[in-house]
Amino acid sequence: xxxxxAMPIPMLKQPETATGGTARFLDRRFEQLMGANAWxxxxxxxxxxxxxxxxxxxxxxxxGIVTDLKATRLGHALAHVARLIGGPLPTSRxxxxxxxxxxxxxxxxxxxxxxxxxxxxxxxxxxxxxxxRFAGPTxxxxxxxxxxxxxxxxxxxxxxxxxxxxxxxxxxxGRRVYLPSxxxxxxxxxxxxxxxxxxxxFELSVRHRIFGQLLFQKxxxxxxxx
Numbered sequence: 001x002x003x004x005x006a007m008p009i010p011m012l013k014q015p016e017t018a019t020g021g022t023a024r025f026l027d028r029r030f031e032q033l034m035g036a037n038a039w040x041x042x043x044x045x046x047x048x049x050x051x052x053x054x055x056x057x058x059x060x061x062x063x064g065i066v067t068d069l070k071a072t073r074l075g076h077a078l079a080h081v082a083r084l085i086g087g088p089l090p091t092s093r094x095x096x097x098x099x100x101x102x103x104x105x106x107x108x109x110x111x112x113x114x115x116x117x118x119x120x121x122x123x124x125x126x127x128x129x130x131x132x133r134f135a136g137p138t139x140x141x142x143x144x145x146x147x148x149x150x151x152x153x154x155x156x157x158x159x160x161x162x163x164x165x166x167x168x169x170x171x172x173x174g175r176r177v178y179l180p181s182x183x184x185x186x187x188x189x190x191x192x193x194x195x196x197x198x199x200x201x202f203e204l205s206v207r208h209r210i211f212g213q214l215l216f217q218k219x220x221x222x223x224x225x226x
Contacts, residue, residue, distance in 0.1 A: 022172050027053035029152060030161070033139050042109040043194040046161050049223075050192075064103040064202075064221030066118065069093055075214030079183050086145035089206070090217050093118045097150075099219050109133055138166050147171040149189065160193040169194065184216060198222040201222055 003070035015074075030050045031039040041049065054060050068196045069081065069090065079089035098119040106113045112131040117125045131143045136151045151166040165188040186208035193201040199222050206215040 001092060005043070009147045027051050029134050033134075033154045034156055035179060042156050043159060045194050045200070046192060048083065049200070050161060054103060056105075056107075060103040060223040061224050062103075062148075064099050064101075064219050064225045066090075066095055066097045066099055066217065066219045068218035069095060070198070070213075070216045072211070072214050074208075074211055078206070082185075084146075086129065087126065088130060088144040089215060090118055090128075090137070090204075091126055092118055094119075094121050099221070101221065106131055106133075110135070134183075157191070157193075160191045162192075163190040164188070183208070186211075195220065 028051065031047075043056055052060065069092075071093065076091075076093075079087075079091045082089050083091070100117045100175045102115045104113050104115075105111075109131060113129065113131050116128040118128075120126065129145065132152075133141045133149075134142055135141055138151045138153050140152045140163075141149050142152060142165075144153055147169070149171070149172050150168045152163045153166050155162040155164065170179065171175050186206050189205050189207070191201070191202075191203040195201055195204060199220055202217075202219045202221055204215070204217045205213060207213045
């Protein structure tokens with residue numbers, strides 16, 4: 001099997017409801033990437049979130065506020081430069097700003113589309129789109145557009161599911177080129193940390209091997225869709 005190929009990860013269909021409603025799906029893709037033991041050690045609320053697959057015409061919606069954002073001058077400049085490839089990093093420093101995240105299934109790509117909206121005190125909100133694709137050498141990739149993406153690894157902590165960047169890549173004319181570490185912004189880490197009840201924290205950080213932490217963002221969310 002080629003290095004970049006990955007076997008499809010199945011989803012289990014739950015039985016149709018007694019009322020004849022649309023059957024939902026139990027998504028085991030993240031569980032299989034982590035392994036059964038690491039998955040079982042996660043908080044039950046985290047497992048429920050990442051074991052849910054949105055059905056046709058559905059979106060899972062989360063609403064929250066940005067509670068923390070730290071960026072060095074270099075990190076702030078990086079976020080603005082990244083607008084050339086779709087703006088995958090937050091550019092606003094407004095705290096207390098509202099945020100909405102929607103997750104939908106990407107039927108064509110076999111993954112998920114994540115859209116994050118961040119309100120700003122002035123001007124239109126920033127909207128960030130990315131696609132998680134269950135493919136590649138690690139089994140999971142994050143694609144941000146304009147041919148740019150990264151392979152991801154998935155890890156568990158006592159209270160969080162963690163995504164870490166593995167290798168950045170650029171795709172053009174049907175070919176993929178992996179970037180050397182010195183050409184990348186640094187290691188990206190995203191944590192989905194359970195807090196209490198329905199609330200969880202989304203934490204994003206970018207850390208450069210020489211310049212240290214360039215960017216950190218934290219937002220508190222809860223699901224508003226059923």
